[in-house]
Each structure stands twice: as C-alpha cells, then as structure tokens.
Amino acid sequence: MLLDVAVSPDRAIDVEQIRADFPILERRVHEHPLVYLDNAASSQKPRQVLDAMDRYYRTTNANVHRGVHTLSEDATALYEAARARVSEFVGACCPKEIIWTRNATEAINLVAYSWGRANLGRGDRILLTEMEHHANLVPWQILAAEKEVELDFVPVADDGTLKLDRLPKLLTPRTRLFAFTAASNVVGTLNPVREMAAAAHKAGALALVDGAQSVPHMPVNVQELDIDFMAFSGHKMLGPTGIGVLWGRRELLNAMPPFMGGGDMIREVHLRESRWNELPWKFEAGTPAIAEAIGLGAAVSYLAGIGMEAVQAHGRQVVDYAMARLSEVKGLRILGATTNPRGALVAFTLGEIHPHDIAGALDSLGIAVRAGHHCAQPLHQRFGIPASTRASFYIYNNEAEVDLLVAGLQKVIEFFSS
Amino acid sequence: MDRQAQIDLILDHYENPRHRGPLADASAVETGTNPGCGDVVTIYLKAGREGSIADISFDGNGCTISQAGASIVAEMFAGKTLGDVEATGPDAILGLIGPDIAAARQKCALLGLNTAQVAARRLYTVHFPMLG
Numbered sequence: 001m002l003l004d005v006a007v008s009p010d011r012a013i014d015v016e017q018i019r020a021d022f023p024i025l026e027r028r029v030h031e032h033p034l035v036y037l038d039n040a041a042s043s044q045k046p047r048q049v050l051d052a053m054d055r056y057y058r059t060t061n062a063n064v065h066r067g068v069h070t071l072s073e074d075a076t077a078l079y080e081a082a083r084a085r086v087s088e089f090v091g092a093c094c095p096k097e098i099i100w101t102r103n104a105t106e107a108i109n110l111v112a113y114s115w116g117r118a119n120l121g122r123g124d125r126i127l128l129t130e131m132e133h134h135a136n137l138v139p140w141q142i143l144a145a146e147k148e149v150e151l152d153f154v155p156v157a158d159d160g161t162l163k164l165d166r167l168p169k170l171l172t173p174r175t176r177l178f179a180f181t182a183a184s185n186v187v188g189t190l191n192p193v194r195e196m197a198a199a200a201h202k203a204g205a206l207a208l209v210d211g212a213q214s215v216p217h218m219p220v221n222v223q224e225l226d227i228d229f230m231a232f233s234g235h236k237m238l239g240p241t242g243i244g245v246l247w248g249r250r251e252l253l254n255a256m257p258p259f260m261g262g263g264d265m266i267r268e269v270h271l272r273e274s275r276w277n278e279l280p281w282k283f284e285a286g287t288p289a290i291a292e293a294i295g296l297g298a299a300v301s302y303l304a305g306i307g308m309e310a311v312q313a314h315g316r317q318v319v320d321y322a323m324a325r326l327s328e329v330k331g332l333r334i335l336g337a338t339t340n341p342r343g344a345l346v347a348f349t350l351g352e353i354h355p356h357d358i359a360g361a362l363d364s365l366g367i368a369v370r371a372g373h374h375c376a377q378p379l380h381q382r383f384g385i386p387a388s389t390r391a392s393f394y395i396y397n398n399e400a401e402v403d404l405l406v407a408g409l410q411k412v413i414e415f416f417s418s
Numbered sequence: 419m420d421r422q423a424q425i426d427l428i429l430d431h432y433e434n435p436r437h438r439g440p441l442a443d444a445s446a447v448e449t450g451t452n453p454g455c456g457d458v459v460t461i462y463l464k465a466g467r468e469g470s471i472a473d474i475s476f477d478g479n480g481c482t483i484s485q486a487g488a489s490i491v492a493e494m495f496a497g498k499t500l501g502d503v504e505a506t507g508p509d510a511i512l513g514l515i516g517p518d519i520a521a522a523r524q525k526c527a528l529l530g531l532n533t534a535q536v537a538a539r540r541l542y543t544v545h546f547p548m549l550g
Binding site for chain 1 (some may be wrong): 453454455456457480481482483484519522523526
C-alpha cells in the first residue's frame with residue numbers, strides 16, 4: 001500500500017502539513033477551534049487511515065483466510081500485509097509473532113489467561129509496579145486470586161520514577177513474570193525497558209511490557225529490548241478502535257495454550273494429539289477485525305513515513321515547552337519529574353480546584369484534556385490525590401495549542417479566585 | 419433558567435453552601451463517592467415524627483457540581499419527608515443545574531441526591547419496618 005505522506009523519514013515534523021491530514025481538527029467545540037490534548041486516551045485519525053478502511057469496505061470486503069474467490073484472497077492479502085507491517089514496525093522477527101487483539105488490555109489478558117494459567121501455581125510471584133495502568137494490574141489480580149500467586153510491586157519515588165534499586169530484592173527466585181509499563185500515562189516516566197527486562201531474565205522471570213504509551217511515540221524494537229511480550233493499542237497510534245497487538249516471542253507463543261476457542265484456530269485433529277493452528281492464528285478465533293487491522297496497517301505506514309525518531313523529537317519539544325509554560329501558572333503542580341526525557345504528556349493539579357472543574361472550563365474553550373485517575377488509581381493514591389488533570393500531545397499538536405491551554409488555565413484560576 | 423443563571427446557581431451553592439456541616443444527632447449518616455474523580459458527599463439525616471425530616475445537612479469534598487448538587491439537595495429536602503426524598507427523580511436536580519452543564523457530569527450532579535436516597539431508604543425501613 002502506497003504511502004502518500006510527503007515527508008521523508010526522520011526529518012523534523014511539519015506540524016501544519018500533518019494537521020492537514022486530520023479532518024477532525026477542523027471541528028469547532030463551543031464555538032472555539034478544537035484543541036485536542038487527550039492523545040494518551042486516544043489519538044485522532046489521518047485521512048489515510050480512514051481512506052484505507054473505507055476503501056476496504058467499498059471494494060475488497062470479504063471474510064479472510066478461507067475463501068477461494070477474489071475478494072477473499074484480496075482481503076486476506078491486505079489483512080496479512082498489515083500484520084507484516086506491524087511486525088516490521090516493532091522489530092519482531094516475523095509476522096507470526098504479531099497477534100491481533102482488541103486492544104492492549106485484551107493483549108495483557110491473553111497472556112494472563114493463556115500463559116499465566118498454564119504456567120503459574122501456588123507460591124509463584126508476579127512483579128508489577130505502583131505506576132501501572134489498570135490494564136496491567138487487574139488481569140494479574142484475577143490470575144493471582146485464581147492460582148494463589150503473590151503480587152509484588154516496584155514502588156514509585158516522589159519524582160515519579162521507579163525505585164529500581166529495589167529490584168534485586170523484589171525479583172525473587174519464585175518471581176515468574178515482571179510486567180511493567182514502558183511509559184507512564186500519568187507521570188510521564190520513561191522506564192529503562194532493556195535493563196528491567198535483563199534484570200527479570202537474570203532472576204529467571206519473563207518480561208512483559210505495556211507499550212500502550214511507548215509504541216505510538218518512539219522507536220521500539222522488541223528484539224533489541226530483549227523482552228518476551230508487549231501489548232499496545234491501535235487507537236492510540238492513529239489507528240481505529242477495536243484493534244490492538246500482542247507481540248510475543250514465538251517460542252513462548254508456541255508453547256502456550258489458546259486464549260479463545262472457535263473457528264480458525266484449530267488446524268488438525270489426530271488420534272493422540274490435536275494440533276492448534278500455527279501462529280499467529282492459534283490466538284485469533286473467529287472472524288477478525290479485518291477493516292481495523294487494515295486501518296492499523298495504514299497508521300503504521302503513516303508513522304513510519306514520518307519516522308519514529310522524528311515523532312519522538314516532536315513530542316519532546318512540545319512537552320518541554322508545555323512544562324516551561326505550565327511552570328508559570330501559579331499553584332500548578334506537575335506530577336512526576338520535570339526534567340527530560342519525559343513522555344509527551346503532563347498531568348497536574350491546580351491548587352484546590354477540582355480536575356473536573358478544570359476540564360469542564362477548558363472544554364468550554366474548545367480544549368480537550370482528561371480529568372480523573374486516568375486508569376491509575378494506585379498511582380494517584382501514592383501521590384495522595386484522588387484525581388488529576390492531564391494534557392497529552394501527539395504529532396498534530398503545536399506550541400500555539402500549549403499557549404491556549406495555559407491561557408485557559410489562567411482563566412480558570414481567575415474564575416475560582418473571584 | 420438560562421445557562422448563565424444555572425452557572426450562577428451552581429457557584430452560589432458552591433460558595434455559600436446551605437446546610438453544610440455534620441449533624442450531631444443524625445439518625446442516618448451516609449457517604450457517597452465517585453471514586454473515579456474523588457467526589458465525596460456525606461448526607462446527615464435526622465428523622466422526625468412519621469417520616470418527616472427534622473434536619474438535613476451535608477459535608478464533602480469534590481468538584482463544584484457535586485458539592486453544589488449536595489447543597490441543592492439539602493436545601494430541597496429541609497422540612498420535607500423521607501417519602502419526598504425517595505420520590506425525587508434525577509430530573510429535579512439536572513433540570514436545575516442545566517442539561518448541557520450536567521451532560522458530561524451527571525454522576526457528579528446526582529451524587530448528593532443518590533446519597534440522600536440511600537440514607538432515606540435506610541431510615542424509612544427502620545421507621546416503617548413492615549414496608550421495608
């Protein structure tokens with residue numbers, strides 16, 4: 001599929017040119033231009049992604065994998081080409097290591113149900129962290145209750161970084177899995193994935209990475225990182241909702257029992273053994289989200305056309321500017337480290353003003369931020385607050401929008417101090 | 419009520435809350451929360467004779483709409499009956515606060531009412547056990 005983003009990889013992003021690719025940015029909200037700063041929750045879609053999905057439905061729609069007719073063959077080709085593109089994008093050895101799921105949450109649940117249930121037993125331990133998104137906490141809580149497994153947590157320091165000096169103690173001989181986020185969706189911390197995975201392996205544990213906030217924003221190579229599983233979501237990286245990815249090392253995936261049963265995941269049945277279908281289809285029961293996978297393939301092409309180094313550089317530039325400007329706002333406290341490098345998001349509190357009121361007021365100015373616990377209640381409990389306000393940036397955000405955010409916050413302060 | 423009047427009402431209740439503060443001799447104390455955003459409302463009810471409300475107050479912490487909603491509720495039910503509390507639907511609050519203000523924040527707006535209803539229900543069954 002041809003890439004029609006006219007930017008050569010890894011040159012600096014031309015934000016205006018990119019913005020032209022996103023139809024939704026034309027929207028007005030409460031009579032103001034939309035300023036969309038909620039990308040950590042979900043990203044907008046370029047017309048290239050929308051066109052790819054629309055074109056699929058208009059010209060090539062058919063069920064995949066079993067048809068002999070042209071539409072089915074063509075649909076299968078598009079669908080598997082998308083998988084191959086994603087495989088390349090994350091540095092996997094091969095497309096068979098890319099399992100389509102509904103989202104990162106389902107990907108993590110797949111590992112918990114399939115790998116966890118088959119391999120863990122009473123007394124085994126799983127190491128997590130205090131900064132995890134609920135998607136990388138709750139599935140393990142469910143598994144732990146079922147299998148009498150213990151959960152341990154790497155604590156978070158006041159600056160939002162993990163207390164990694166505790167790792168030698170926390171990675172016990174009974175620890176079977178270390179599951180952690182590559183990038184926090186609240187405090188912006190970027191974790192040293194390779195080092196943490198190495199520590200896990202040294203202790204005989206596998207490493208699972210929640211890549212939901214890293215894969216969309218920076219170059220990620222699973223082989224270089226030497227990790228075992230990674231989960232990420234299509235809708236956070238310009239793709240549609242309803243599609244996500246579990247990457248896993250093929251030796252591990254081959255050894256795991258299936259997740260869901262149904263059509264497409266059985267290959268053959270013998271007298272003494274049944275064979276599940278080979279990878280990746282062993283983990284993909286039923287008719288898949290074909291259009292969505294094709295959409296994610298187009299999103300990956302779009303991002304690859306820009307270059308993930310450029311995407312990351314842009315994110316750093318915008319968040320640096322945001323942190324500088326936000327530090328001028330009286331009473332504003334940023335959660336997490338205020339030094340780079342940081343993920344392209346900022347969560348903050350603003351005096352006693354409730355995040356809902358901040359977000360509501362900003363919304364009336366057309367500015368979309370998120371208020372609440374951002375699916376990280378334990379992390380908020382750690383910082384002693386029930387909720388925060390979060391602005392998160394992506395390739396189509398610019399410094400002018402940060403200025404509007406800051407101006408909006410000044411208005412909020414005025415309003416509540418009168 | 420136009421939008422500005424609705425905003426003014428919310429701010430008025432937020433800045434000058436009615437019936438705020440714990441009731442020392444409450445018959446029922448009920449706390450409701452929106453854990454997702456940290457709104458907390460505690461309703462104190464003192465039952466009088468035959469299901470009447472002798473006194474009502476609230477306390478809490480959270481966004482303007484949740485606290486204003488609780489103040490509105492306390493003002494609304496002072497001198498009324500437990501039955502009145504139970505019979506009040508969400509529209510009574512949402513109508514005051516305004517549909518577009520409340521649209522995104524219904525849980526905040528209704529926290530006070532919902533908490534008051536749980537408290538009233540509890541008292542109701544205590545005072546009229548054969549109906550509970």
